[in-house]
Amino acid sequence: xxxxxxxxxxxxxxxxxRNFLLTGTAAAIVVKGGAIxxxxxxxxxxxxxxxxxxxxxxxxxxxDIYPHxxxxxxxxxxxVKGFDTDAARDAGAKALVEEGIxxxxxxxxxxxxxxxxxxxxEADRVAILKGMEKDSFFQKVRGTLVVSLYNQKxxxxxxxxxxxxxxxxxxxxxxxxxxxxx
Amino acid sequence: xxxxxxxxxxSVVVVIGSGAxxxxxxxxxxxxxxxxxxLEAGGRHEIEDFENDEWSNFSKISWxxxxxxSGSWRxxxxxxxxxxxxxxxxxxxxxxxxxxxxxxxxxxxxxxTTYGEIAGANLLDWPVTLAEMEPWYxxxxxxxxxxxxxxxxxxxxxxxxxxxxxxxxxxxxxxxxTGNMSINSQPRDGRGACQQIGFCFQGCKSGAKWxxxxxxxxxxxxxxxxxxxxxxxxxxxxxxxxxxxxxxxxADKSGTVQRQKARxxxxxxxxxxxPRLLLNSASNQFPNGLANSSGQVGRNYMRHLTASVYAxxxxxxxxxxxxxxxxxxxxxxxxxxxxxxxxxxEMETLSLGLPFMAAFLDPGGxxxxxxxxxxGYENMAGMWIVGEDMPQEKNGITLHATQKDKYGxxxxxxxxxxxxxxxxxxxxxxKQGAAVYDAVGAVRTFPTPPYPSTHNLGTCRMSxxxxxxxxxxxxxxxxxxxxxxxxxxxxxxxxxxxPTLTIVALATRQAEYIAAEMGKKNI
Ligand SMILES: Cc1cc2nc3c(=O)[nH]c(=O)nc-3n(C[C@H](O)[C@H](O)[C@H](O)COP(=O)(O)OP(=O)(O)OC[C@H]3O[C@@H](n4cnc5c(N)ncnc54)[C@H](O)[C@@H]3O)c2cc1C
Ligand code: SF4
Numbered sequence: 001x002x003x004x005x006x007x008x009x010x011x012x013x014x015x016x017x018r019n020f021l022l023t024g025t026a027a028a029i030v031v032k033g034g035a036i037x038x039x040x041x042x043x044x045x046x047x048x049x050x051x052x053x054x055x056x057x058x059x060x061x062x063x064d065i066y067p068h069x070x071x072x073x074x075x076x077x078x079x080v081k082g083f084d085t086d087a088a089r090d091a092g093a094k095a096l097v098e099e100g101i102x103x104x105x106x107x108x109x110x111x112x113x114x115x116x117x118x119x120x121x122e123a124d125r126v127a128i129l130k131g132m133e134k135d136s137f138f139q140k141v142r143g144t145l146v147v148s149l150y151n152q153k154x155x156x157x158x159x160x161x162x163x164x165x166x167x168x169x170x171x172x173x174x175x176x177x178x179x180x181x182x
Numbered sequence: 183x184x185x186x187x188x189x190x191x192x193s194v195v196v197v198i199g200s201g202a203x204x205x206x207x208x209x210x211x212x213x214x215x216x217x218x219x220x221l222e223a224g225g226r227h228e229i230e231d232f233e234n235d236e237w238s239n240f241s242k243i244s245w246x247x248x249x250x251x252s253g254s255w256r257x258x259x260x261x262x263x264x265x266x267x268x269x270x271x272x273x274x275x276x277x278x279x280x281x282x283x284x285x286x287x288x289x290x291x292x293x294x295t296t297y298g299e300i301a302g303a304n305l306l307d308w309p310v311t312l313a314e315m316e317p318w319y320x321x322x323x324x325x326x327x328x329x330x331x332x333x334x335x336x337x338x339x340x341x342x343x344x345x346x347x348x349x350x351x352x353x354x355x356x357x358x359x360t361g362n363m364s365i366n367s368q369p370r371d372g373r374g375a376c377q378q379i380g381f382c383f384q385g386c387k388s389g390a391k392w393x394x395x396x397x398x399x400x401x402x403x404x405x406x407x408x409x410x411x412x413x414x415x416x417x418x419x420x421x422x423x424x425x426x427x428x429x430x431x432x433a434d435k436s437g438t439v440q441r442q443k444a445r446x447x448x449x450x451x452x453x454x455x456x457p458r459l460l461l462n463s464a465s466n467q468f469p470n471g472l473a474n475s476s477g478q479v480g481r482n483y484m485r486h487l488t489a490s491v492y493a494x495x496x497x498x499x500x501x502x503x504x505x506x507x508x509x510x511x512x513x514x515x516x517x518x519x520x521x522x523x524x525x526x527x528e529m530e531t532l533s534l535g536l537p538f539m540a541a542f543l544d545p546g547g548x549x550x551x552x553x554x555x556x557x558g559y560e561n562m563a564g565m566w567i568v569g570e571d572m573p574q575e576k577n578g579i580t581l582h583a584t585q586k587d588k589y590g591x592x593x594x595x596x597x598x599x600x601x602x603x604x605x606x607x608x609x610x611x612x613k614q615g616a617a618v619y620d621a622v623g624a625v626r627t628f629p630t631p632p633y634p635s636t637h638n639l640g641t642c643r644m645s646x647x648x649x650x651x652x653x654x655x656x657x658x659x660x661x662x663x664x665x666x667x668x669x670x671x672x673x674x675x676x677x678x679x680x681p682t683l684t685i686v687a688l689a690t691r692q693a694e695y696i697a698a699e700m701g702k703k704n705i
Contacts, residue, residue: 065548068557126549142548150540150556151237160560161502161536164234166387170377171340176504179341181497182348182622 015043015077028073029056036077043074049087049094053115054101058083058141060117061104064125065142066149070158079149083141100137104128185406187219192443194219195696196430197450198416198459201274202685203669204450205394208410209402210693216700218408219442220399221432223415223451224270229396232277232385236538239384243277245270248593249454250582255598256631260545265596266485266635268452272412273395275452275636276682277385280507281365281392282530283328284679285319288312289517290525290570293675296517297524302601303572304482308674309646309655318687326364326392326686327371336360337367337376340504342531345495345563349618350511350529361510361530364392364683371397378504380533414440417591419447419463419472419665427472427665433589446696446705448657450669450689453483453638457579457671458594460642460652473642473659478652480579482643483598484676485635487527487569489608491615492543493624494558501533501563509565514614515678523606526678527569529615534564542633555628563619567611568637570678572601579641637681642671656695657688664705668692 029038035046036056047055055077062076087094101116107128108116119125132138149155156163165171187194197208200222208220224243233239245268251258257265269275289296291312294305323331330336337360339347350358365382366375376390389396402408413435420429420441429443449456457480461471471479509531516526534542536559544552577599581592600608612629619627644667645651648660657672659665668689670681677684699705 066556067550067553070557142546146540147237147537151537156536159536159556160498160500162500163535165503166234166377166379166381170379170388171503172376172378174503175500176340176378176380177338177344179344179499182344 015045015074029059031056038073038077041072041074043077045077045081048084050084050097054098055080055084057101057104057115057117058097060125061129061141062145062149064122064129066145067122071155075149075152075155078152079145082144082148096137096140100135100141103132103137107131185217185403185409187217187409189440189442191217192428193217193445194443195446195448196221196442196444197448197668198430199274199450199452199455199669200272200394200399200410201269201450201452201669202276202279202394202682203689204448205273205276205398206686206689207448207450207668207693208408209394209398210690211696212402212405212408214693214697215405215407216697218402219444220408220410221414221416221430221442222272222410222412224272224412226272226410226412227277229385229387229389232387234379234381234384234387236384236535243269243271247587248585250585250593250595251597252595253577253598255600256545257634258598260631261634264634266452266454266638267633268454268638271395272399272410273393276393277395278383279393279682280382281363281505282507282510282680283323283326283362283364283683284528286312286315286677286679286684287515290675290677291315293525300524300572300603302574303603304575305573306643306645306650306674309644315684315687318691319683321690322683322687323362325690326397326683327366328683329361329363329365329367330359331362334370335367337363337365337505337508339509340378340501341499342501342504342533342563343509345499345622346509346511346531346565346618349620349622352621353618355511355513355618357512359510360508363505363508365505365508366390373397376505380502380504380506382506415589416451416459417462417589419449419459421465421467421472421662423467425467425662427662437589446664446666446700448666448668448692448696452669453641453671454579454594454596456667456669457641458581461579461581462591468661473652473661473665475661476649476651478643478650480641481575481577482573482640483578483596483638484571484573484640484673485598485632486637486639486676487567487571487604487608487611488632488635488637489567489611490532490564490630491567491612491619491627492562492564492630493616493619493627494555495561495563495622495624498560499563500560502535506533507531507566511618514611521610523603523610525570525603525607527567527607527611528678529611529618530566530568532564532566543628543630545631555626558626565615565618567608567615568678568680569604569607569611570676571604573640573643573675574599574601637670637676639670639673639676639681642667643674644672645674657692658695666692666696
């Protein structure tokens with residue numbers, strides 16, 4: 001039994017914090033009812049307009065587009081959440097994502113006999129994405145992610161980036177020229 | 183003390199835009215006792231409003247009205263709706279600018295003579311020389327507080343600069359320094375010294391960096407002769423039967439159309455909006471657009487070569503700490519055809535925060551090749567290339583045939599094809615930039631393509647002969663005596679230096695000319 005309460009609360013960005021009973025080796029993200037759950041990271045995301053399986057596949061796709069092994073799934077979940085919000089407002093936006101993910105799954109099934117999210121090797125999934133790189137669906141997902149993933153203040157420290165500095169007096173006394181290895 | 187002038191006051195000079203060109207001109211005229219109304223499309227955001235946050239500040243004050251693109255340049259593919267990064271606010275792009283302030287070189291004012299005939303290039307000599315401009319550069323550097331002029335010390339080098347300098351020296355480059363920056367290295371002109379905050383592109387929170395918003399306009403307003411009217415988007419310039427301009431029509435904050443009468447109109451909307459406005463002001467008398475008898479309005483658009491080189495090292499650099507662009511290598515900024523191209527380029531330090539780096543390092547890039555580069559962010563150093571691109575008649579601003587903005591005016595299309603000279607120069611610069619970093623042990627370098635244009639130039643160029651350009655050497659249009667071009671649109675060629683110092687020097691000189699001509703009742 002593992003309790004993961006100590007994780008930084010991601011609920012600010014719309015993920016809800018959950019405690020789980022972990023039984024055996026659960027898949028990283030599981031779909032249950034109208035939501036997806038990540039037991040190991042202790043968060044859940046309620047799907048508003050998209051199918052929960054679609055959200056799950058989107059998260060997989062997001063990681064395959066911008067794979068950073070040091071980033072937990074919750075950052076990718078936050079990054080794709082806007083697609084669900086947009087889908088709730090706009091039928092066209094919803095169709096683009098649902099049809100895009102259906103197409104992705106169809107390709108994965110044809111090549112590997114399973115849906116996209118269940119294809120085991122990243123290289124195999126990336127090969128599928130490569131084949132649709134020019135499509136409007138892929139373009140839309142990538143173009144959104146490049147902002148929604150890297151613009152999360154919570155991911156910045158994981159890249160060493162320090163963000164806002166004016167309130168700390170800038171770097172005049174905090175190492176603007178502290179490079180020592182040259 | 184803002185001076186409210188009446189809409190039907192036809193004795194005022196109307197300046198359109200409050201950035202480097204407009205803000206300087208409006209202030210100078212006011213200081214000379216001339217009444218000025220400065221119409222600015224954007225709002226007034228003071229220093230407190232600036233945010234050390236790239237996307238947030240970008241969305242707050244950038245010019246995001248619809249624009250379209252065409253041509254073979256990569257920007258049309260990577261950022262089809264955002265050809266340029268321009269600020270829409272009181273202060274214009276001097277809020278986001280980095281402060282690099284360089285004089286053009288003598289030979290760059292004589293582009294056609296120096297480079298000769300280049301196929302496809304519409305080169306022309308400027309109608310002014312460096313010798314004529316020197317006193318104006320002097321004045322501009324003084325008012326802007328440019329480092330390494332007027333006894334002002336240079337800025338200290340940050341981490342990004344130290345890597346750049348070490349590489350440059352190893353490679354044998356001779357002219358590397360923290361450059362001429364209009365950023366206070368010590369308190370001056372009522373503003374403090376740079377705190378090395380590192381968000382120069384997001385507006386300087388300490389006010390150390392020169393901007394018309396707080397360094398010029400308040401001085402003009404204090405005279406009682408200058409009224410800056412924010413949220414006033416100019417749609418059209420009107421003229422009378424004699425061909426003199428008489429008024430400008432603008433939409434105010436609520437979208438209501440207003441008409442401000444004018445004795446003189448000066449346009450400084452940056453090089454996309456300035457020609458767009460002249461083209462949108464076409465009339466029976468000027469069917470091809472105002473001041474366009476030469477057919478050159480909107481043409482010869484230049485944006486500087488631009489490219490970047492980023493490099494990842496084994497150990498941290500933390501390039502985002504401190505001034506964004508205080509570092510320059512000038513060795514390649516010469517005309518040396520042996521390199522395989524005409525004209526030259528500057529190499530300048532540059533850093534982007536993580537969010538912008540993701541968007542601009544390799545636009546469209548994804549997968550492990552991209553993300554492993556991003557994983558090296560903390561260990562990255564970066565530079566920007568500013569090279570002279572060739573003016574080409576076909577490159578420029580035209581009115582979109584069908585697409586209109588929210589005021590019903592045709593949106594501008596920005597067309598650009600790289601000239602073979604631009605491509606040869608960029609390839610050379612990428613190679614040299616990588617060599618600088620390789621010299622100090624880079625493990626990987628990235629030849630980054632151009633960003634949306636921050637230097638927009640040449641679309642209403644000055645020319646000695648009325649047939650070759652839109653305005654004379656004072657920015658006065660050849661066709662309409664009381665209509666002036668007061669921004670980078672005037673540039674006859676681009677030179678290899680960042681443009682703002684020259685824009686400010688020209689605006690200062692233009693103010694003197696306008697005052698003299700008004701005194702003589704010529705305009
Ligand atoms: C991120 C960044 C970094 C830069 N760094 C440097 C640098 O280090 N050195 C350098 O020399 N240059 C730099 N530049 C370029 C510099 O900012 C511009 O060259 C300069 O500001 C251009 O002056 P301008 O007067 O032509 O236009 P701007 O300063 O852009 O001002 C134009 C103003 O006109 C207004 N306007 C436009 N159309 C209308 C209309 N129809 N009605 C009313 N108002 C209108 C706009 O809202 C804007 O406020 C940088 C630019 C950016 C974006
Ligand atoms: S680094 Fe200096 S100039 Fe740049 S924003 Fe900070 S204080 Fe201003």
